[in-house]
Amino acid sequence: MATFEELYRQHVQAVFRFALSVAGKREVAEDLTSEAFLALHRNLAAIDQSQLPGWLLTVVRNRARDWWRRQMVERRYAEQFAAAPEPEAPPVERWLLDSTDLKQVHRVCLALRYVQGMTRAEISARTGLTEMQVKGHLQYGLTLLRRAHGVQET
């Protein structure tokens, strides 16, 4: 049976990534990760270790729901979001969604910048990437976009 510290080292990255994906903020993700491992510490003797990291991810998911519930109260998120957009997408959008040259990270950075209208700093805050990384991914994406749409390199 592994010790708590061994389990921590084995699973912390997976738990943190999941926490970041459900909370969208690095500091909240760290809190959720910390709470999940604290719960593990508390229940270590009773837990079947073969069920990790699933058990930890479930703790994160439950705590994230709690966190979002509080956000809903504080920010009063609208519960009605826009329905599906009109079927006719411009070629740039079709390229953004379908291009096999783009990695998922490029697609997301481009969409956050040119669809959701975020600044590089906002993209950095919401993805956990550094601003330099965001800038690099956007530059690479724009280069591919230019090529795909026949715009001359300058």
Added chain:
Amino acid sequence: MSTDRHTWDREERQALAGLEDQIDAMRRRHVGAPPFELLRAARADALPDDLQTAVSEHLAASPMSRTLAEGLGEDAPVLSAEEQERLLARIMKDARKEAAPASVWGWLRPVLVGTGIVAVASLVWIVSKGTDVGEPLAPPDSQVVVALPPAVPPFLLPFEKPDVRLSMSALTWRGSAPSATDDGNQLLADLKPGLDAYRGNDYATANRQLTALVSRYPGTIEILFYQGVSRVFLNDYAGAIAAFDAADAVGDRTFASDVAWYRAVAEQRSGNDAQARAQLNAICNARGSDAGRACTALEQLAKASANPQ
């Protein structure tokens, strides 16, 4: 959070020269979409129910939002070694704090016992005087109960989402539905919304869409199978078993092993181990491609029931 083309830097203006109208059109199409962090959380089913439903419905209809919801993939950031150590130190500190009250219990005991005696005496006095103690306190509006996962059963059959595939009979379907499409395959057109929702992890919509098709296309294996799997994801095990029963009755050999496996998953999660074993036995004995994992699962179930933890 509003960036339009007037805020682009020189490099962006250069790169997007001639494409500005398309970028504007793309942005307009997605005004009112949920923010990125909500899309990501909804994909992991980590939102409170109402919000989860609203965002899931949007996700099922918007490929752009589904792309965002997938996140950064392999490029998602991780904790640095230093951050890992800092977080571990914080967890251990919190764990010690939790343990601390036990050591001060001895000091607190006389105080608590004394307080208890006073409280009991007050209660006796109130009851004897017939005093109205008022309405019980209402629970606070924002009270939230955070559940830990239940005690984990010793062995749980793996439940992985099966990809969408179509049987030959669906691909070559030539029904006589009045609204048949040009190529004659109205079944595929009708299946699309339900299967798209399933692909997008929106199991409530998938279940609803597929259920609506059952009477129109009786005996179509895809409808019954993905309806059953969606219900397992929704924790509706009885509903899932009913769908798998109906799928089994269709007798389509392409899906037979999958139907049995997911039926076993639903049976086990609803507490019916004997039925789960019966399904696994059938797969194990059939010696098909799934036989190995079914036989192994049977062994693990047997071990688990011999050594309950």
